[in-house]
Amino acid sequence: MHRDDPHHRARESCRRSRRPPVQPDPLQALAADAELFERGTWVRAGPGTTRPSPEDPSPIEHTCGMLMLQSGDPVTDKGVIVRLTLRAGAAASAALLAVAALAGCGSSSRDSPAAVGSDGKCTSPATLKTNLVPLYPLVKIGNDAGIFQKHCLVVQDTPAQSPVAAIPAIVGGSQDLTLLPAANLISTLNQKVPLKIVAPGAKIPDDADSLPPAKVDAAGVFLPKGSTIKSPKELEGKSVAVPGLGTSIQFGVMAAVANAGGDPSKIKFVQLDSQTEVQQLRAGKVDAAAIATPFSTQVEKDGYTRIASPTTALYGAGLAHTPWVTSQKALSAKPDAFKRFREAILEVQAYSMAHPDEYYQAMADQSKIPLDAIKAGPGFWFATQMDVNALKAFANKLKSLGIVTQVPELDNVIATS
Template sequence: MTTTSPIPFTPAAPGSADAGSTGTGPSGRRAAVVAAGLALALAGCGGGADEPSGESGSDNGDGLTAITVGVQPFAELAPLYIAQERGLFEEHGLEVTVQPASQGAELITAMVAGELPIVYSNYFSLLTAADQGLPVRVFRENDRPGVQGLYVMPDSDITDPEDFEGASIAVSGLGNVMEITSRAVLEHHGVDLDSIEFVELAPPTMLQALEQGQVDAAWLVEPFATLGQSEQDVRMVVSAFEGPSQDSPVAGWATTADVAESDPEMLAAFSAAIDEAMAIVHDEPDAVAEIIPTYTEMTPELAASLGPVGYAQGNDLADLSIVNDLLLRYDIISAPVDLDSLIVDVG
């Protein structure tokens, strides 16, 4: 079984190139998203002898198909690590290596380039990539709404959603699930969206940026919400999933059209192992608290106090129409994404 080292929560130096970028108005946001899409396309369409083959997996010599999957350091990934620890992937003929990244865009880039056959990603980024013509596919749900929301420091003047007028909010990417759900929720509460500044930061850096006053609020996901509540006494002002975003799916497992066509058996095996891990998460809550400290720096005690995570027991991707609607509402995509082409049924 492959193991991974804990992912360090090391913030970027303030003012460095990695410390964050901002976007405010629709034109700036759209430009940022298009630029990201162009970067993905360039990464996936390079030529020459070093071009990735796009091969989804290889035999490891023991009769198992070796694959590498890309993830982020989120509590939502507990089922993946449980499947790895308990040998569920091996039972389905796979040897899985986990490759962490601090930003989701890095994972989609690597996937489209043929370097990773499977990645974990939020659906907003995946539908945006599909809108730009990139060959992304979705085949398995992973998580639904949980404790994600807009958090502030305990002494912040922001106490109600309406108080976000003129605020700066940390999100992991412009045009992704964090920015779009923030916009939907704040608009639902009557906030002037043109007054909001969205600051792009990697999730592990958000708590320090919040504490140092670099941003007024941050869109936090587990384990960072619980870490912030424990160490800095941050508080959630409003959930990221209410009003127009209330029933929106959040994130799942993606691949490329080439892999979906050439190796559906591998995707089915991966999905079956995740199905079994989801059942363990449901039946054995302590398993989540035990596994999270193995791939993050969270202590077992803190992991045991995590807020509820919306692990997807089933695999119903029909609600991606909500993501389509929100992306259209905020001018991130120009037309609805064809969900029949995007979604791959692996059985």
């Protein structure tokens, strides 16, 4: 191989280095990398990094003892990518199990059950920590309405950059709960990470097919003006912008094409941030763009044609698609707290649906999205129970789409206590 090749230079730099590689804290590293993993940028698989020199135009990250992927490579359920560059053989491969390994070294403390006096009043509440994206203000609602207090709970939320970014914190024990899309749950379970469903969360409404798509789905697949595309099937071989690779929105585009009889493997996905997606759509530089709220609301208002609704296409009407999850270790350590949480969060979600204006205001406060934009966007629905058979059917759908390579064992994924 030529010495000017960037891969050659990276290996030589690793070989000549006299200093031992920096050993990052695994939880911090995984938390930082999870967001990049979701966006399809790169995956950390070992310590130490050697980057190209400033004059090196190569977009490839060079590593010592890491498993890397190039930006734009699709993510599979193994955290491995279609176009994969392996730098450190078995050492890097073994590091793919880092997330699963953290399941055995977390810091979840033993349960301190909530204490209730003889008069039925809470004297010492149990504490749980959640890690949620700001678009889910359920902890704020539960605290403001006094529902968690009624169930002798203190629930504290720390904002998460994305659902996938919350997984390392949950597995590592620094956080207890998150709302995780079912597609990401299935992928994570396939990596042998022991997650458990504590309670149902968001769902697609049972009557989704009879409602305006923009009121059901927080995202839409839109066409440039003047496009001749009439069906999602025609997105085969076309460029489709998505805000993140390995996300439910990308999977939803694949499902929409497959549902229409097309081959989703032929889609040419382009990863762009949401604002750039809109710009490229308006300029006609992509054949379609899968755009999330609140940008989707404005695009639809401006007259761009919605060719598909990715969330609905992926999950289908009625599925509880974003459940509350925790780690097996945390559930075993704090059974009383999680039992109380399940009872409380079902009440919080029912309260939210009965008081939509309060929910929308809390969402606006947390996300900093204008209230008018939130109200103009999709509605929200929460499930009251989890159906393991529906979850199995969904996992098989992911396999048929090529998103996962196997269906994990799901019979015991729902916590029963």
